[in-house]
Amino acid sequence: MVEEKADEILSEADHAHVAFLVVGDPFGATTHTDLVVRAKKMAIEVKVVHNASVMNAIGVCGLQLYRYGETVSIPFFTETWRPDSFYEKIQRNLSMGLHTLCLLDIRVKEPTLESLCRGRKAYEPPRYMTINTAIEQLLEIVQAREEPAYTEDTECVGLARLGSEDQMIVAGTMKQLQMVDFGAPLHCLVITGQTHPVEEEMLYFYRCRTSIQH
Numbered sequence: 001m002v003e004e005k006a007d008e009i010l011s012e013a014d015h016a017h018v019a020f021l022v023v024g025d026p027f028g029a030t031t032h033t034d035l036v037v038r039a040k041k042m043a044i045e046v047k048v049v050h051n052a053s054v055m056n057a058i059g060v061c062g063l064q065l066y067r068y069g070e071t072v073s074i075p076f077f078t079e080t081w082r083p084d085s086f087y088e089k090i091q092r093n094l095s096m097g098l099h100t101l102c103l104l105d106i107r108v109k110e111p112t113l114e115s116l117c118r119g120r121k122a123y124e125p126p127r128y129m130t131i132n133t134a135i136e137q138l139l140e141i142v143q144a145r146e147e148p149a150y151t152e153d154t155e156c157v158g159l160a161r162l163g164s165e166d167q168m169i170v171a172g173t174m175k176q177l178q179m180v181d182f183g184a185p186l187h188c189l190v191i192t193g194q195t196h197p198v199e200e201e202m203l204y205f206y207r208c209r210t211s212i213q214h
């Protein structure tokens with residue numbers, strides 16, 4: 001709705017107070033910033049209540065928020081659509097020694113192919129990308145590259161259900177993390193850049209061992 005029918009949200013503000021609730025921080029997504037820009041252009045007063053975001057909650061793994069480069073989003077690959085534009089961003093971050101936060105695709109309310117053809121409303125079951133699928137796709141796109149920015153031995157941190165009682169954080173190589181069952185969504189992944197000794201000390205607590213880490 002915020003992407004396609006923002007006008008409906010904004011036009012209500014003519015005669016009523018409108019609240020727009022988001023997951024995470026309102027400025028954790030560009031579409032929300034766009035909504036504020038449009039509201040301001042229409043002279044609608046905007047008040048923001050900030051919230052915790054995945055963008056700062058990942059600090060829990062010990063990698064310093066100051067030492068991250070551009071965040072990337074990893075979409076589900078399909079048979080015919082396998083975009084890899086995130087690769088250059090990861091490469092750039094790693095060349096500067098910076099960490100990369102990878103946000104993983106969420107597919108909810110996706111119309112089924114059948115419903116699109118028949119004009120009836122039916123949706124695919126929701127899908128949330130796991131850390132395992134993200135790593136599989138990340139490794140697939142470096143297969144054909146001569147000097148890949150990362151390999152299956154690159155250090156990463158996988159984080160699941162951040163902020164909940166059963167959050168799970170495991171540090172290890174891509175190959176190691178691929179073997180871990182992170183459980184229910186949401187998942188995200190950090191590709192580790194150069195680390196400071198204090199970052200290493202903290203990562204030690206989450207290092208991939210034979211038992212599952214919490």
Ligand SMILES: C[S@@+](CC[C@H](N)C(=O)[O-])C[C@H]1O[C@@H](n2cnc3c(N)ncnc32)[C@H](O)[C@@H]1O
Pocket residue numbers: 023024025026027028029052053054055102103104105106159160161162163186187188189
């Ligand atoms: C498009 S981002 C939206 C972020 C949100 N606006 C915020 O500020 O937190 C959604 C992605 O962030 C990551 N994410 C959000 N919350 C998370 C959590 N609690 N634990 C792990 N990953 C999370 C997942 O990869 C998820 O698919």
